[in-house]
Amino acid sequence: MDDARNHLGFLSRDETIALARRGILVPDPGSVLVSGDVRLAEDIVLWPNVILQISAGGSIAIGRGTHLFPGTRIVALGGSVIIGNEAEVGEEGGFTIKAGAGETIDIEDGVRLLGGGSLILSNRIGRGAQILGPIRCQNCTLADGGTYRDPEPDERGGVLKGSGVARGIEVPQGHVIQAFGPFTDAVMQRQSYFHPKG
Incomplete structure (x- = not known):
């Protein structure tokens, strides 16, 4: 399991479990994939089947108190994804966020994204905004x-x-x-x- 994780640039299972020491809640570490360069604040909840993937010099930063619900996939393929504090992403069917080279997806505090939608290319989802x-x-x-x-x-x-x-x-x-x-x-x-x- 860890060989495949390491090959794809994800934290090992033990490293994923260790996120708890930084105040991040991961109820099912075996189902969660997190690239090593993802920046995570305290009190984030990573529910089962969440993927946070960085490649080609991309970046992902997620703010305090944000919940990423099951089936959420956030990918930075050379682009930037920034999620603010206390956002709710992926309830009721997951959510996909994908930033390619030169693209920025900016998701502010208190945003709610639910119901299986997606963000691609560059987007700004302002404070308190919703995609339902x-x-x-x-x-x-x-x-x-x-x-x-x-x-x-x-x-x-x-x-x-x-x-x-x-x-x-x-x-x-x-x-x-x-x-x-x-x-x-x-x-x-x-x-x-x-x-x-x-």
């Missing part, structure tokens, strides 16, 4: 705002929800685009439309 569903995002920008727990929907970070392909999409604070197909054809709405008060 199997959406393939390429060169998208979701604005900063509050997290999904913020009581004011129109003050939350930008949201994409549904399924399909989102290319070059920009979503301002407090707005959402819901689509089931190409997101370029969908109407942008206030988040309060989906979460009315009272």
Whole structure:
């Protein structure tokens, strides 16, 4: 097992177990693959079947308190992936994040990415923003705002929800685009439309 891990640039099983000494929780070390150069902060949770892979001079940095749920795959093939603090990535079906040479994927604090979607090419997912569903995002920008727990929907970070392909999409604070197909054809709405008060 360790020969294959070492050949592919991943930590050995014992090195993966040892991440706990740095305050990183790994409930099932045998199913988790982490490249040696990945930068991990304290209180991160790496759930089973998570892959963090670096090659060709890429970089991955993950902030404090972030949860990477089962089936999450983050790959830096010469590019850069930065995930902030207290993000939730991959619940309800995993998530794929892949940055090639010269590409940067910037995921800010409190972001929620779930439902089997993906980020490829360069993207900026702002503070508190969300991607909900199997959406393939390429060169998208979701604005900063509050997290999904913020009581004011129109003050939350930008949201994409549904399924399909989102290319070059920009979503301002407090707005959402819901689509089931190409997101370029969908109407942008206030988040309060989906979460009315009272």
